[in-house]
Amino acid sequence: MSIDQLIVFLVLALSLVLFVHGKIRYDLTALLALLAVVVSGVLPTDLAFEGFSHPAVVTVAAVLIISRALSNAGIVDIIARQLSPIAHHPIMLTGALCIVVAVLSAFMNNVGALALIMPVAIQLGRKKNISPSLLLMPLAFCSLLGGLTTLIGTPPNIIIATYRAQVDPSPFAMFDFTPVGVSLSLIGLVFIIFLARFFLPDRKGQTGVQDLFKIDSYLTEVVVPEGSKVIGKSIRDLEYLTETDIVIVGLVRGSTRLSVPSSFEILNPGDILVVEADSEDLDVLIKEAGLNLVGSKELCPESGNEEDKDKSSFDKDACRQVLKADNMQLMEAVIQLESPIIGKTVLNLNLRWKYGINLLAVARQGARMTQRLKSIRFRAGDILLLQGQPDSMPDSLKEMGCFPLAQRPLGLSPRKDTVLAISIFILAVALTTLGYLPVHIALVGAALFMLLRGTISLNDAYKSVDWPIIVLLGAMIPVGTAMEMTGGAQFIADQILAVSGNLSPLATMGLLMIATMALSNLINNAAAAVLMAPIAINIATLINASFDPFLMTVAVGASLPFLTPIGHQSNTLVLGPGGYRFGDYWKLGLPLSIILGISAVLLISIIWPL
Template sequence: MFISPIILTLIILLLALISFICEFFPVDTTAIGITVLLILCQLVTPEEGISGFSNSATITVMAMFILSAGITRTGGLQIVRDLLFQLGGKSLRKQIASLGIIVGFISAFINNTAVVAVFLPIIESWGKKRKISLSKLLIPLSYTAILGGVITIIGTSTNILASGLSKKLGYGEFSIFLITPIGIPIFFIGLIYLTFIAPRILPERKSVSNDGLDVDYGMKDYVSEIIITPRSNLIGQTLRQSGIQRKFDIDVLEIIHNDIHFPQPLADKILSLGDILLVRGSKEDLLQIRDERGVDILADVKFDEEKVEDELSFGEDKVAEVLILSNSRLIGSTLKDLRFRQRYNATVIAIRRGEELLRERLGKVRLRFGDLLLVQGPKESFIGLQTTRELLVLEERDIETLRQNKAYIAIAIVFGVVILAAFNILPILVSSLVGVMLMIFTGCLKPGEIYGAVRWDIIFLLAGLIPLGIAMDKSGTNELIANYIVMLGGYLPNYFVLVLFYFFTALLTEILSNNAAVLLMLPVAAEVAENLDLNPIAFMLAVMFAASNSYITPIGYQTNTMVYGPGGYRFLDFTRVGLPLTLMFTFLVPFFIIIVYGL
């Protein structure tokens, strides 16, 4: 039976939407799968199917990730830390305003996900010094980074992708500062909202001044001491030989022998009579160990007198929160599969996933982007964790892990990339690649570090979905959808057609992702504008702004997901703060677009 190309394309599009929404697979896997399906159905040629990997937008986004890494790896962003502390003062509104101006300006030129990753530990430290709840600061951090990203074309991968699609559709690439006349007023309107209105709505979920990590994670109920008695069959065995960590759902965090605290690694430590083991585990597992291995569970009187966190951080050990970043290879794996304890010489005590706190069967939990791990281990292990590109320790980085003597060189390189592209001396693709090579030649980045700097999930998402756009164009699907929208647009003023595109794209971004929303909506927007004899640039910019401004949920944009766990937020906290902002921009952005570019 013959199926028309339009119907076939719509079926594949529907499958893509279902997979994105239900998260059957990671978004990049779904995108590549869609490409393969398009080729098999002969909706695109094999050459068109892989064209996304050579697309100028994909390569430019990749280069910008590397340039952002050069700034962060040299500590270029830490230069503004003291300025932030100085300007913040004691007023929450003043702190949000100063944070917003600094973060927003940086996000206009550096990938905003990288900016939030650097500022998260800084805000943690700032919150402790100022005795402010992190939940009052981290949503403003994420939102101002998003707002700053729409001041220039290079602020987000979404803007760069929109520029590449515009070129492909025959309207030319966007210049770096094309959207600045709109982005700046939108940024300051958003900052005024976050400074004067949001503090009344923002919850006080997580205090860094009163309660420690032990209270936040309920560690008192899951961290206990057991003592090896004369009847114990553990005497003379190493921890590895005993197999108690494999058989029972426990982790041995520390061994105390004759008042001497032995930190990780503990696998080859021989257990002796009277040894005290500090363990993470449920009461059920501890009772089973007591019965089978002849140990006694010590009363937790000590933990009533002093915090569990202090006990875990004794001597050379420490406890800290570690965030799983979006480019982490740990995503989708379990702690057991990763051999996390052996790899990082540290133990995960609990996992916070949004509102959910996981403290049992941790070895079997599949890790996700945004998961917050409570980790205990030797202090030197955390220095190693600070240098990994897959995990973010929520404390300020040790100076020795940064190439601070190269910071101003990295900043100069990024500034040069912007100048060359802004004055049309070189295309942004060429200037960004030149910048990448300069980062390596000047020692700001080592050659091997550039691979870890790239968000490969974004690259494969772009490369995988670009052929879907080609199929929608070739099959006439874009034209069909555009015709239906034009019919509706005949009953609406032109301004409200633009508002409709903004609102629908904003909702689609919350459901899918910002890049997927642009890839699907921007060609349709241009088609509708042509059919209504309106300005296609105005419609494409409306789609781009809507896709780049995601505030309603913690999963619609990467920076929101990053602050979700550290801020101790609930899902609807983002909706309460972000929905008014989204609705306000739904009407304001089209208004500014019409004023600046006409309709």
């Protein structure tokens, strides 16, 4: 082993550790790996950033923009409206949702397709009394299966297509992945729809805001009396007056009703505050701040005896307006894998000042967290209960890297741009399928047309691009080049062949499949494809076989990360809403991985002969 190979393997090993540990986000880890191979002299400096102009990177960005544009055009609304009437049974509901998300994932970003259908699944599950734990993991896995079926369905396919162009005059075309992908998707769908429920936990009591957070039990009304020590001080001062864990949800001042009042709002005598706090914290707050309790522990009760009503002069109608009127919204949201708030606390973020929202509660793995909100460090998959203005909440959630779990409003009719958006997308697919334009040119053209047409705004287009993935690909592609240039890929290929011994090429494909699947469960599947593609090419060269079946093996293996919640963003997205634990994934994922892994090797060997 040469010094250059040793450096590359050391860099990759350290990168793998950082990818798995997650302390440093994967895009930063990729940049560190790129910097290491360049500074060490393994990779020439003029090749350092060629990955950012790579067709695979451009194609992934274009697909993300088109996915958002198609969503804006109302396509998913039309599909989702058709699901409720047929969802009379858990199997029917699971089947309908899984088929829809798989079809969407064939032409959209996997996470985007899942994010669009997941709120529909949660809402329908609530109506049918079906636990989210029985629906969401199947949806996540089916979003990965759908991505197998086309060139643009998932980044690994795009990456593998460009590697094929290095050893063959032409890359894989749009539907070259379809025969294997559709076959595997059908096998996976049948298994998930009919058998997944036997491998999944049925965790009841997680089907809504009231069930998960029981927020009514924590909301109380207090009044600021004459002589209170907080008169003339701000709401922020009140919240930090004691060591209690309270949140000021609303304020009523005469005829003025404020939802999510500013942290700098000055308190006056007679102000009525709607406070979220448990009984112990509330008692401390009242004593320390000199407040009076004017409501009951039940928030804005709809009914009650006259004696209870006489105990309080509080205007219950005003309370309802503060908490339920159009100027306020309660929203469940899940923290996504690349969220900037991961690892931070409420104190670090200053949510009310920066985003204009209140954090009322946090749930992790299906249960409300009981520790103080101010001390909770957010993790990917956490569910947040937020209060804020309906018009600003969507933008705030985007900035926070959170995805809303409330049901999306469904339109009553197709929007005017729906047909046009679909037509442009179909035209782009046709042009690349027929060979008139490379896929990255056709899709960039489609995205640009949708921007000019107004189907998606420029601001939304930039926000729709998953920049950590773009940076990951742009950085890891040159690292993969360094592994190839130093002979590292060939060295690993030699070791795989040495392990396989006198086994058949089919068995060697099986080993390659296992290695790729294992890697994709630990690191981003796009990075797994970048690292394994050169190895596949070298294996094919050494045994004098066709490159295609080995590259297809890597493409499929990189897209089957079913064993862990960190294997893919789709898996992470359903972790909190489904109430899953880390070990729940392999219970369903292991049998599914075995079935699909074996089926994939056999199908690839038939459709892409050695």
